[in-house]
Amino acid sequence: METGKSSGKVGVLLVEHGEPETYKFSEWLKEFKNMFGELKDTQVAVPPKILWPLLAWRIKSHYNAVGGKSPHEAVSKKQLVLLRKEIPECEIYLCYLEMVQPCIAASIHQMIKDGIKKIIAIPVLLTESSHTEEIKEIIEEVKEEHQGIEIILTHPLFYKASSLAAMCAQLILSRAKDTPLHRVGVLLASHGEPDEWVKLKLINTRCNEQETTFRNIIRKELITLGFKDENITDAYNEFVTPKITPAVEKIAGAVDKIVVIPTFGAAEGLHHIYDIPTKAKRAKISPTMKITCITTWAHEPSLIKALADLYRDALRGEVYQSPVL
Numbered sequence: 001m002e003t004g005k006s007s008g009k010v011g012v013l014l015v016e017h018g019e020p021e022t023y024k025f026s027e028w029l030k031e032f033k034n035m036f037g038e039l040k041d042t043q044v045a046v047p048p049k050i051l052w053p054l055l056a057w058r059i060k061s062h063y064n065a066v067g068g069k070s071p072h073e074a075v076s077k078k079q080l081v082l083l084r085k086e087i088p089e090c091e092i093y094l095c096y097l098e099m100v101q102p103c104i105a106a107s108i109h110q111m112i113k114d115g116i117k118k119i120i121a122i123p124v125l126l127t128e129s130s131h132t133e134e135i136k137e138i139i140e141e142v143k144e145e146h147q148g149i150e151i152i153l154t155h156p157l158f159y160k161a162s163s164l165a166a167m168c169a170q171l172i173l174s175r176a177k178d179t180p181l182h183r184v185g186v187l188l189a190s191h192g193e194p195d196e197w198v199k200l201k202l203i204n205t206r207c208n209e210q211e212t213t214f215r216n217i218i219r220k221e222l223i224t225l226g227f228k229d230e231n232i233t234d235a236y237n238e239f240v241t242p243k244i245t246p247a248v249e250k251i252a253g254a255v256d257k258i259v260v261i262p263t264f265g266a267a268e269g270l271h272h273i274y275d276i277p278t279k280a281k282r283a284k285i286s287p288t289m290k291i292t293c294i295t296t297w298a299h300e301p302s303l304i305k306a307l308a309d310l311y312r313d314a315l316r317g318e319v320y321q322s323p324v325l
Helices: 025-041 049-065 072-086 104-113 130-145 157-176 195-199 207-225 244-252 270-281 301-315
Strands: 011-016 091-096 118-123 150-153 184-190 232-236 257-262 290-293
Touching (some): 011 072, 011 104, 025 049, 049 270, 072 301, 104 118, 104 130, 130 150, 157 207, 157 257, 184 207, 184 244, 195 207, 207 232, 244 257, 244 270, 257 270
Parallel strands (some): 118 150, 184 232, 184 257, 257 290
């Protein structure tokens, strides 16, 4: 259990998404069963059950392709260390929404056991999404068990979009190197959630809306720096079009280099180091085209400051509220 020193101060709970460091078939099969079950319940088409074990097994090849390990847990633990330096006045604990221990409920129970009476939970997620709703539901269940304990969920990182967009633009600029900016293409890769959830008002989510807004803010920053608007394109890793591979092909003809960045990832995992780079490099483009992939911005000072600012905002009463359907 990752904890801070116990002295009765306000406690911060850093809530990461969760992804196992090494491949375990049983964990991934359970994850696919949960995910596909939830998707099916919300009228989203899913693969037939007979294929779920095969899909879980295929994840092993993703691990193998990146050296056998996901960096997600290690990156999350380093974020914990960096955030402790940013807000040394309070105790900070680390937990995960899924697949990795400690879970949210277990960490909150530990914090209460350590004498903490006020808990500020910070989701290391970009948008108000199905995940932030899951976190909220878990917190509400725990609060029912522990009357008198104050547990507050902060806004997600989208509420610090301006500083994070400027950070992303600078990372992209650094990868342009000696290539003239008007000859650099940029792919802003979002995660994506099923459009059906919004159209049918099934789940409280603003994921696609906020991801689009965040990309647009990055786009404006890039244009200010000297990148050409027509050479900047969007794509989604899952659920939503345009997809990453055709998006790369769309801009390849007019540029000498393409920089790809995940615009949703606050703690890198397989999506960042395998899915997005693999899909980008599948594009049918000139073999001389240079594609450079930024796989993370997890430890950038601007991100750590944004997490600390969400904590401070919550102390002033600015807290997460479910999106209105």
